[in-house]
Amino acid sequence: MSKKKYVLVGTGARARMFYEALARDYREHGELVALCDTNQTRMDYTNKVLVEEFGLEQLPTYKAEDFGRMLDETGADVVIVTSIDRTHHLYIIAALEAGRDVITEKPMTTDVVKCQQIIDTAKRTGRSVRVTFNYRYAPHNAAVHDIIASGGIGEVFSVHFEWLLDTKHGADYFRRWHRDKRNSGGLMVHKSTHHFDLVNFWLQSQPQTVFGMGDLRFYGRANAEERGLFTPYTRTTEVQAAKADPFAIDLTDSPVQKSLYWDAEHEDGYQRDQNVFGDGISIEDTMQVMVRYQNRTVMTYSLNTYAPWEGFNVAFNGSKGRIELMVRETSYINAGGASDAEGAAKGIQLYHFPLHGEPRIVPVVMGEGGHGGGDNRMLADIFGAANSGAAFAADFRDGAMSILTGLAANRSFQTGLPVNVSELVNF
Numbered sequence: 001m002s003k004k005k006y007v008l009v010g011t012g013a014r015a016r017m018f019y020e021a022l023a024r025d026y027r028e029h030g031e032l033v034a035l036c037d038t039n040q041t042r043m044d045y046t047n048k049v050l051v052e053e054f055g056l057e058q059l060p061t062y063k064a065e066d067f068g069r070m071l072d073e074t075g076a077d078v079v080i081v082t083s084i085d086r087t088h089h090l091y092i093i094a095a096l097e098a099g100r101d102v103i104t105e106k107p108m109t110t111d112v113v114k115c116q117q118i119i120d121t122a123k124r125t126g127r128s129v130r131v132t133f134n135y136r137y138a139p140h141n142a143a144v145h146d147i148i149a150s151g152g153i154g155e156v157f158s159v160h161f162e163w164l165l166d167t168k169h170g171a172d173y174f175r176r177w178h179r180d181k182r183n184s185g186g187l188m189v190h191k192s193t194h195h196f197d198l199v200n201f202w203l204q205s206q207p208q209t210v211f212g213m214g215d216l217r218f219y220g221r222a223n224a225e226e227r228g229l230f231t232p233y234t235r236t237t238e239v240q241a242a243k244a245d246p247f248a249i250d251l252t253d254s255p256v257q258k259s260l261y262w263d264a265e266h267e268d269g270y271q272r273d274q275n276v277f278g279d280g281i282s283i284e285d286t287m288q289v290m291v292r293y294q295n296r297t298v299m300t301y302s303l304n305t306y307a308p309w310e311g312f313n314v315a316f317n318g319s320k321g322r323i324e325l326m327v328r329e330t331s332y333i334n335a336g337g338a339s340d341a342e343g344a345a346k347g348i349q350l351y352h353f354p355l356h357g358e359p360r361i362v363p364v365v366m367g368e369g370g371h372g373g374g375d376n377r378m379l380a381d382i383f384g385a386a387n388s389g390a391a392f393a394a395d396f397r398d399g400a401m402s403i404l405t406g407l408a409a410n411r412s413f414q415t416g417l418p419v420n421v422s423e424l425v426n427f
Contacts, residue, residue, distance in 0.1 A: 003029060007076040009036040009067065009091045010083030011046040012260060014105055017375060018080050019046065023054035026383035033074045036062045037083075041264035048259075067091060071098050078103060084177055085184045089114035092129060096121045101128040103382060107193040108399030110185035112407055115400050116425045122396045130382060131399035133197045136392040137381070138374030140348050140364045144314075144325055145202050147352055147362070154320030154355075156203060159299040163195055163312040170285075170305030171247050174219040174276040175236075179283055186283040188214065188406035188413075192303055195312075196291075197394065197402035202316075205295040206401050210408035211418040214284035218306040224277035237262060237273045247276045289409045311347075322353040348372075400425065 006022060008015055022032045032050075035043045043061040050056045062070040064083075070076070071094075079095035081088050081104040089109045095102050108131050109115050122129050135141055148156060165173075173191070177183045184190040200206060217223060224231065233239045236248035251262040251273050261272035274280070285305040292298050311328040328347040350362040367373020381393060394402075408419035 003031045004077045005033045005075060006030055006078045006080055007034045007036060007070055007074055008032060008046075008080045008082065009064075010081065010087075010105075011035055011037045011039075011042045012082065013256075015046065015080075015082040016049075017370075017379070018082065018103070019050065020054075021379040021383055023050055023056055025379070030078075030383050032056075032059065033076060034060050034062060034070050036064060036067055036070055038064045039264050039267045039270075041267055042260055045259040045264075067094060068098070071095070071100060076100060081105060085110050085190060086182060089118055092118055093121045096125045096127045096129070099125070099127065101130075103130045103132065104399070106131055106133060106197070106399065107185060107189050107403045107406070108396065109403065110183075110189055112404075112424045115403060115407075118396060119400055119425060119427060129396035129399065131394040131396065131402075132378060132382070133194065133201075133392075133394045133398070133402070134371055134375050134378045135194045135198055136201055136374070136394065137377040138371040139366055140325060140327060140350055140372060141198055141202075141374070142392070143350055143362055143364055144316075144323060147323055148202055148316065148318075149204070152321065152352060152354075153316060153318030153323055156295075156297050156316050156318045158317045159199060159203075159297060159314065161195060161199065161299060161301045161312070161314045163192070163301075163303045164307035164310055165191070165303070165305040166307050166310040167247065169310055170307065171219070171276050173283070173305065174281055174285070175249070175274045176272060177270065179274065179281045181282040184283065185403070185406065186214075186410060187303060187305065188212075188284070188287060188289075188409045189403050192287075192289075192301075192406050192409075193402040195301065195303075196405040197398060199291075199293075199299055200398065200401050201392075201394075203293055203295060203297055205293040205297060207291050207405045207408070207421045208294045209292040209418050209420055210289060210405055210412055212287065212289035212409035212412045214287040214409070214413040216281060216284055217286045219276045219285050220281045221277055221279050229277060231275055231277045234275055234278050235271050235273050236275060242275075249273050284413065287409070287413075289405075289412075291405060319355075321355045321357075324351045324353070325349070397427070400427075 022030050037043045047058045078101045081091045092102050233242050236242040237251045242248035251257045287303045289301040314325050316323040326349045352362050353359040369376040404421050404424055408421050411419050
């Protein structure tokens with residue numbers, strides 16, 4: 001059986017998980033054959049890592065406008081999309097039209113028009129679109145799925161889901177391109193798509209009606225000024241006035257961030273270290289959402305991005321009992337380095353409370369790597385010999401349903417009205 005040929009579009013920090021897996025663990029099953037990006041410096045750095053850390057030959061690089069030529073010249077079988085969120089649809093659709101399969105970072109896309117285009121193209125071409133929902137594969141999240149699927153709490157009537165981002169990780173969204181809602185769809189789409197997908201996965205249902213409220217209350221210049229905090233700088237690297245700012249980062253302190261962003265910004269002007277208390281932030285930092293699912297379950301959900309600790313609490317109430325899951329995660333700033341511990345759990349408590357009977361602590365065995373081993377389990381499913389699409393695998397339908405909750409929430413933020421999800425796209 002011949003190796004699959006992969007090409008990678010977008011060589012920022014998020015890309016490393018994928019190219020490292022192919023370069024280190026799955027070389028007998030797949031081969032990365034080219035890189036594509038808008039920025040040559042970032043591609044050159046990725047090549048440097050592949051050569052120096054993994055002993056590979058330097059890969060050919062293509063600018064974004066040469067994406068089609070790259071597919072033709074490399075004979076790629078699969079396109080891995082890790083570019084800025086608002087461009088995902090461009091590469092997904094072009095790859096599908098060219099007869100290639102796709103692996104895309106979440107969110108699959110950022111608005112309903114692009115989502116409909118992907119759905120239509122995937123259905124018409126019959127090609128595969130895998131969305132990388134690594135949270136599904138985390139052992140604690142898988143354990144919740146198993147309890148519910150086995151009928152452990154009967155029919156699920158309600159869910160309460162609270163997610164907290166702390167002032168390291170949460171703040172990072174407000175200094176990067178994510179701070180512009182046109183790029184990311186806001187955190188309801190970029191971050192919460194993970195959480196909404198988990199609920200869809202746990203309940204084996206789909207959102208029907210969404211109502212939400214969201215606002216920018218903590219970050220941004222106006223909020224800082226109201227609290228008597230004025231930071232006159234627009235960015236924070238090598239800015240003396242920012243040295244004492246606990247929210248500031250200096251890109252030159254990290255060799256990876258310096259190479260990927262500080263050394264690369266002369267090409268595209270992208271500043272990775274914008275002031276989180278500056279102007280130009282159009283995303284929310286405080287969000288509350290209520291969702292009714294097609295199976296009549298109702299969820300209350302909150303996301304706050306300035307908490308003193310990071311992690312989540314989720315509880316399920318059913319006809320035969322209750323589940324409570326509490327997860328404390330380490331905080332991180334994504335620099336794409338091997339030492340990053342995104343989603344590494346510091347403490348997990350999973351309880352199963354039968355309606356009649358003794359409550360129990362559900363044992364959860366964590367694995368190595370990000371998300372309690374979930375990242376490695378997902379990568380094995382995607383790149384391994386079986387490459388079978390396990391029960392945890394997510395396709396374009398799952399990718400669409402996860403973002404539709406967030407897109408409906410965004411619309412509800414604007415209108416103050418509940419949104420019928422079925423009116424957003426046509427499957």
